[in-house]
Amino acid sequence: MVPAMIEAADSMLDKWKKEEGKEIEVFEEFRLLTSEIISRAAFGSSYVEGKTIFDMLMKFGGIVHMSALKTRIPIIGKFMPNREDIESVKCENEIRRKILEIIEEREEKVKKGVKDGYGNDYLALLLKANQDPNVSKQISIQDMIDDCKTFYFAGQDTTTTLLSWTCLLLATHQDWQEKARKEVFEVIGNNNPTPDDGTNPKLKTLTMIINETLRLYPPVLLVTRKAAREVRLGELTIPANVELRISPTAIHHDPDLWGEDVHIFKPERFSEGVVKATNNNPSAYIPFGFGPRICVGFNFAYTEVKLVVAMILQRYHFTISSAYVHSPAIHLSTRPQHGLQIIFNKL
Numbered sequence: 001m002v003p004a005m006i007e008a009a010d011s012m013l014d015k016w017k018k019e020e021g022k023e024i025e026v027f028e029e030f031r032l033l034t035s036e037i038i039s040r041a042a043f044g045s046s047y048v049e050g051k052t053i054f055d056m057l058m059k060f061g062g063i064v065h066m067s068a069l070k071t072r073i074p075i076i077g078k079f080m081p082n083r084e085d086i087e088s089v090k091c092e093n094e095i096r097r098k099i100l101e102i103i104e105e106r107e108e109k110v111k112k113g114v115k116d117g118y119g120n121d122y123l124a125l126l127l128k129a130n131q132d133p134n135v136s137k138q139i140s141i142q143d144m145i146d147d148c149k150t151f152y153f154a155g156q157d158t159t160t161t162l163l164s165w166t167c168l169l170l171a172t173h174q175d176w177q178e179k180a181r182k183e184v185f186e187v188i189g190n191n192n193p194t195p196d197d198g199t200n201p202k203l204k205t206l207t208m209i210i211n212e213t214l215r216l217y218p219p220v221l222l223v224t225r226k227a228a229r230e231v232r233l234g235e236l237t238i239p240a241n242v243e244l245r246i247s248p249t250a251i252h253h254d255p256d257l258w259g260e261d262v263h264i265f266k267p268e269r270f271s272e273g274v275v276k277a278t279n280n281n282p283s284a285y286i287p288f289g290f291g292p293r294i295c296v297g298f299n300f301a302y303t304e305v306k307l308v309v310a311m312i313l314q315r316y317h318f319t320i321s322s323a324y325v326h327s328p329a330i331h332l333s334t335r336p337q338h339g340l341q342i343i344f345n346k347l
């Protein structure tokens, strides 16, 4: 997977060569990059078809988001679907049809001996689970389709926003940009990173910067939990079946937990790791959620963001364009509402 991340980032940066010294809207650039990477991770060689699905999922996400913002009278929607309901059903059916097509095509190739196995992408893992000899461990085709959707929704938008906010903060904090670049040259040098570099513990400054970005701009708006039984939380009694929406943004911006300088970008908070930064309070920092349902893709995300940012730092010094308007807005994740315009100058 990591070579695909490096290859995709390299081709994005190759494209940027024509724009050196000019403004680039990087949110869209990162959206295309992460979509390419997650498509390859999910569908491997079928990533071109995968990208079509992901474009549809993106449209679907937009419709779901618009719909969630509207006030609806309960039950009425079932009998009187509006434009968004109709569009989202159409979109979902199309996504299901396309995923099924890819599944069947892959099965066919294995049956005909064109391929000697399902491969090693996410779809292959799901196909193997679908045909697990132990029936109790098998997953249905329906589950496979839903898992593909979750994988995309959970993994693409979040990483796009993390990359964007990291670049914004480095563009507006030149001292940290310099520190990060110095470290990248010391650890990785001038050449493209190797597969191990994304997990390289020596990229400590970059990790601190990413952690602080996730604190200030956690991509996921709410983490949801349902009380299985009545519980007491401090002075609160939560009845059974009540859904709790926990906001990482609110927790990460609480001065009682983080101090009076809570709104300031200070990666040094994380110089001795997350445990020290949170004063041994794991629930003070939850960009990836917590407990048994914590994000399964957090290593994937760190690796991807570290590699991409390191590759940018190796090539460019960057500053924020005067066209940028700071307006974090909630879409699927918290993103820059009017895009992120950055000027890249060759080192």
Ligand code: HEM
Pocket: 150, 151, 154, 155, 156, 158, 159, 162, 218, 219, 220, 223, 224, 286, 287, 288, 289, 290, 291, 292, 293, 294, 295, 296, 297, 298, 300, 301
């Ligand atoms: C910056 C990037 C990311 C952030 C901030 C993020 C954040 C989250 C959060 C907050 C949750 C909910 C956890 C909970 O309820 O406790 C979650 C779940 C999940 N994430 Fe991520 N995520 C990111 C990247 C990824 C990537 C790259 C993938 C896949 C490659 C991924 C796959 C998933 C999946 C499958 C779930 C659902 C897990 C479950 O329900 O058991 N995420 N993520």
